[in-house]
Amino acid sequence: MTTHVIVGAGLAGAKAAQTLREEGFDGDLVLIGAERERPYERPPLSKDYLQGKSEREKIFVHPPGWYGKHDVDLRLGVSATRLALDEHVVELSDGTRQPYDKLLLATGATPRRLPGPGLTLRSVEDSETLRDGLARGGRVVIVGGGWIGLEVAAAARLAGCEVTVVEPEPLPLARVLGAEVGAVFAALHREQGVVLRLGVGVASVSDHGVRLASGETVEADLVVVGIGAAPNVELARTAGLEVASGIVCDASLRTSHPDVYAAGDVAEPYHPLYGRKLRVEHWANALNGGPAAARAMLGREVVYDRLPYFFTDQYTLGMEFTGDTTGYDEVVFEGSVPEREFVVRWSRDGRMVAGMNVNIWDGVEELQNRIRADLSRS
Template identity: 70%
Template sequence: MATYVIVGAGLAGAKAAQTLREEGSDDEIVLIGAESERPYERPPLSKEYLQGKSEREKIFVHGADWYADNGVDLRTGLRVTRLELDQHAVRLSDGSRQPYHKLLIATGARPRRLPGPGLCLRTVEDSEALKARLAGAERVIVVGAGWIGLETAAAARKAGCEVTIVEPDPTPLYRPLGPELGEVFAGLHRRNGVDVRTGTGAAEITETGVRLSSGERLTADLVIVGIGAEPEVGLARDAGLEVGSGILTDAALRTSHPDVFAAGDVAESFHPLYGRRIRVEHWANALNGGPAAARSMLGQEVSYDRVPYFYTDQYDLGMEFSGDIQGYDEVVYRGSVPDLEFVAYWLREGKVVAGMNVNVWDVVSEIQQLIRSGVTVDPKELTSDRR
């Protein structure tokens, strides 16, 4: 009997374990997680769970009995301290040693932090602590206008707090969306009463607020830090696996060692559609990457080529984003941007490389088909309401 060991009991790891069983494997499956909770999904932590709109039980990937019922040895509250690739084993924080035939690394990412008392959001415990703090706060500063920063800012406004966002880039979401759509999100938050300050960073976080890079001091009861995340590549690097911005894999999610695979936030994988390696931190990549890695571990032919996908909900705006804007040279719109009911298309040399639907639904498949096709399009056709 073979043994499949999965390091990282998040969404990618849990879905990989599920897929191994669904694909007919009756081998031993060991799922190891550093957190004390069983696997859960992270998007609700900055959205509906943080705002008190959903119950705790709804965040979990599987029911409490699923792992035992499906013969998955779930070990929570344990860290893998070392990968012994030559011996096909991992060392655990309790001193034990776990052999494997195939290994999946799905360790995810950790939030980037700043010195001082600012709160970060990554775990369910973080979300619950933040929810409690928001209930008693009057003034909140959010450092960073990425997805987590904007979603927590929206939650803080829903909780009745005065909110200031501090972002050194020219607009919110400047890197994932570019300045055009970044301004849309800046406007959304300003219309909801948020003081959005771009082009300035946090030089220091103190007990009473933030000192900006300009020297200005802002006071607050609570500072939230949302400045991105770093993949947990330490184990892989120490073991001698090839690492770039994440653990390097081929399109089958296989690392530089033939019996070791990586999926989710931690993996920098070759993407057949783009012809290069990319690292995607979003929920859908964990949801789909875990099962793809499991099939690859079973020896099936796998070419993981999902179009990157992300969604967000902020105030009365719901949106879905597909693709990668790298190298775009034009953005065109169908619908009404001022009314926040539109589809945006990013083009490069006349080809659609990304699309975002805002309060417009059931068009993701159409957008992703355009991205996959690689055909040159007429921007007027994209912007026509008759499409």
């Protein structure tokens, strides 16, 4: 009997398993997860679940009985330690050797850390630990002014904490959205009482706070480190698969080995619209990439050309972003920035490459259609 194995029991892996069963795969299906929790979604961990607005059961991809009902061999608390491509075998941390005919790597990413103490936010356990810490109040210092850092800052302020965000860039989110939009988020958080220490790095983290590169110490009762994540590529790299910033794939999510695929945070597939490899760490990529890889494993013709998509809710600001801003040379705002009801369009060489709607809903499809049309022009 044919055996398909998925390494990584997150959203991408769980949705791939679901797609394989729904679209006719009746062989053995093994889903391997290093965490002891069954597959769950990560956005609530820095949003509603962190703020206590959502019940724990709502974060999970499937009900507890789904895996048994669909003959998915879900193995939790076990990780893949070695991939033998020539043997078509994955070696696991419990000492077993799992053979496969087709393999999907959905190993995700690991938060980058700083030396010393400091919480990171990746797992449901991290979210629960952080939520307990915020409930105690006090002074919270967040290292990193990206999406995770700002969402934690909003949750901390709503919990009544004193919040300082330390970011080496001149503005939060400057690397992904540019200075023009970064200024909007800076103003939003300052209005809510967050102290932004911008343009300064961190020298060290201790139990008492954060020492800045300037020599100043910002005291804290709780330090949160949100400086990005590194894709878990070592299994693929040591096996001999092609790896760049992630596991290199073609547009069907097939890696450099014909029987191995990759999806989610760890995958770096060729994007036919942008004409280059593109690794995306957002929720929608796992949601859609897992099923796309599953269809490719079934021998279907797959071209994974989904545009990156991300959403956030911070205080009274709700936002949807789509596309990729890399190399943009023009940014245009439409609507009211002071009232925070506007649309942003990023362009490169006269073609729209990304868009964002802020407190204006049902607009993301229009933005995506415009991006697709512009990028498809010869």
